[in-house]
Amino acid sequence: MVMISKHVVNEKGHLLLGGIDSIELAKIYGTPLFVYDLSLIRERARAFINTFKQENVQAQVAYASKAFSSVAMYQVMKQENLSLDVVSAGELYTAIKAGFPVDRIHFHGNNKSKEELLLAIEHKIGCIVVDNFYEIELLKKLAKEHDQKVNILLRVTPGVEAHTHDYITTGQQDSKFGFDLLNGQADRAFHEVFRDEHIQLLGLHCHIGSQIFETIGFKVAAEKLIKKMIEWYNEEGFQCTVLNLGGGFGIKYTEEDSPLEPSVYVKEMVVVVKDLVSKTNFAMPEIWIEPGRSLVGDAGTSLYTVGSEKEIPDIRTYLAVDGGMSDNIRPALYGALYDAVIANKIGEKNTENYTIAGKCCESGDKLIEQISLPKADAGDILAMFCTGAYGYAMASNYNRLSRPAVVFVENGNHQLAVRRETLEDIVHLDLPLTLEKEGQ
Numbered sequence: 411m412v413m414i415s416k417h418v419v420n421e422k423g424h425l426l427l428g429g430i431d432s433i434e435l436a437k438i439y440g441t442p443l444f445v446y447d448l449s450l451i452r453e454r455a456r457a458f459i460n461t462f463k464q465e466n467v468q469a470q471v472a473y474a475s476k477a478f479s480s481v482a483m484y485q486v487m488k489q490e491n492l493s494l495d496v497v498s499a500g501e502l503y504t505a506i507k508a509g510f511p512v513d514r515i516h517f518h519g520n521n522k523s524k525e526e527l528l529l530a531i532e533h534k535i536g537c538i539v540v541d542n543f544y545e546i547e548l549l550k551k552l553a554k555e556h557d558q559k560v561n562i563l564l565r566v567t568p569g570v571e572a573h574t575h576d577y578i579t580t581g582q583q584d585s586k587f588g589f590d591l592l593n594g595q596a597d598r599a600f601h602e603v604f605r606d607e608h609i610q611l612l613g614l615h616c617h618i619g620s621q622i623f624e625t626i627g628f629k630v631a632a633e634k635l636i637k638k639m640i641e642w643y644n645e646e647g648f649q650c651t652v653l654n655l656g657g658g659f660g661i662k663y664t665e666e667d668s669p670l671e672p673s674v675y676v677k678e679m680v681v682v683v684k685d686l687v688s689k690t691n692f693a694m695p696e697i698w699i700e701p702g703r704s705l706v707g708d709a710g711t712s713l714y715t716v717g718s719e720k721e722i723p724d725i726r727t728y729l730a731v732d733g734g735m736s737d738n739i740r741p742a743l744y745g746a747l748y749d750a751v752i753a754n755k756i757g758e759k760n761t762e763n764y765t766i767a768g769k770c771c772e773s774g775d776k777l778i779e780q781i782s783l784p785k786a787d788a789g790d791i792l793a794m795f796c797t798g799a800y801g802y803a804m805a806s807n808y809n810r811l812s813r814p815a816v817v818f819v820e821n822g823n824h825q826l827a828v829r830r831e832t833l834e835d836i837v838h839l840d841l842p843l844t845l846e847k848e849g850q
């Protein structure tokens with residue numbers, strides 16, 4: 411085993427993932443294949459949790475599972491004592507199937523259905539993050555009918571929007587999510603719930619963006635939410651016990667990205683909250699965060715088999731792989747950038763410039779617009795890094811492609827976590843035509 415640039419490589423010049431030859435993984439499980447190195451996920455989870463412990467702050471670190479949801483992944487998160495964010499009946503059902511502790515499940519969404527809320531109430535999940543007035547009414551009614559006291563957070567839009575490298579404060583934030591903090595909606599929501607017999611208001615939630623590399627947005631948001639909670643405490647004597655600052659911690663997709671350590675985000679949030687609280691009688695709330703991408707994003711690598719090549723002289727050379735926008739729509743959807751290597755040619759000189767194309771019938775189905783690689787041949791394995799978040803989770807059967815398999819690796823061991831779809835799976839929802847052709 412040696413390191414070549416930042417990659418761990420064996421004596422054959424093959425990329426290792428979790429201590430295993432990636433070419434062997436491709437042979438055993440086929441391609442396209444998602445490979446998650448669990449050790450990286452555990453390392454991140456522990457970094458978040460341990461920083462809160464060091465700071466002596468009660469906390470929950472909830473995996474925002476829309477980034478990648480499967481039974482086995484939820485079981486990893488359970489092993490690491492994380493909490494879990496779900497956003498649909500489907501994700502909640504997956505969590506229940508995984509045996510995830512229900513008291514640590516939080517339910518998000520801007521348009522939860524009655525059926526979804528009922529499923530949450532029935533399973534007595536830890537918390538429902540209430541998004542709007544419609545949901546307040548619905549939830550009050552359902553909780554009453556089921557004679558239950560339901561824990562909630564109110565999701566607010568604090569008028570802070572964080573982008574990769576900066577943040578903006580807007581007066582009226584244009585967002586479909588949550589109660590506006592500045593125009594009085596949040597106050598109105600508070601008054602509708604804080605005395606309700608069947609609702610236990612825990613506190614406030616916000617989520618200010620994603621792929622964020624700075625702490626300032628989180629600090630400003632923390633300050634706004636804490637100030638609101640202190641205001642309610644002073645006016646009504648109501649003590650909120652939870653401050654949830656959401657997720658959005660950035661990861662390194664390419665050399666352009668410079669993420670912060672998990673501990674940095676946590677420490678800086680904690681300072682702001684402790685400082686504001688210390689000046690009042692308001693008790694220090696628990697701090698909850700919701701990392702998604704930063705837990706699973708760079709733990710995931712996609713393996714593809716190289717197929718056809720098309721050279722257009724003086725323009726570009728397309729190198730096509732056996733997946734594409736059907737297993738990773740992020741490049742097509744919002745121009746996301748990725749880095750890749752030819753996993754069986756690590757250490758060879760990058761002599762070629764390629765555009766990595768998918769196999770879907772869309773011109774826009776490109777995985778990487780421009781990348782330097784060694785000369786590629788059909789049958790080579792392309793490893794695309796950092797595909798663990800919003801890759802498989804957004805996969806589709808476009809063109810009736812089978813969704814890939816997902817494999818977990820760790821310290822030289824591997825297991826299938828999601829099996830590849832078969833051709834039978836592809837037609838399993840289809841029913842034959844039964845309506846008669848007219849005139850027969």
Ligand SMILES: *Cc1c(COP(=O)(O)O)cnc(C)c1O
Pocket residue numbers: 474476477495518617619620621656657658659700701702703704799
């Ligand atoms: C998507 C989302 C997250 C996670 O965002 P990441 O960028 O993946 O960390 C957290 N909280 C909420 C409410 C979200 O919608």
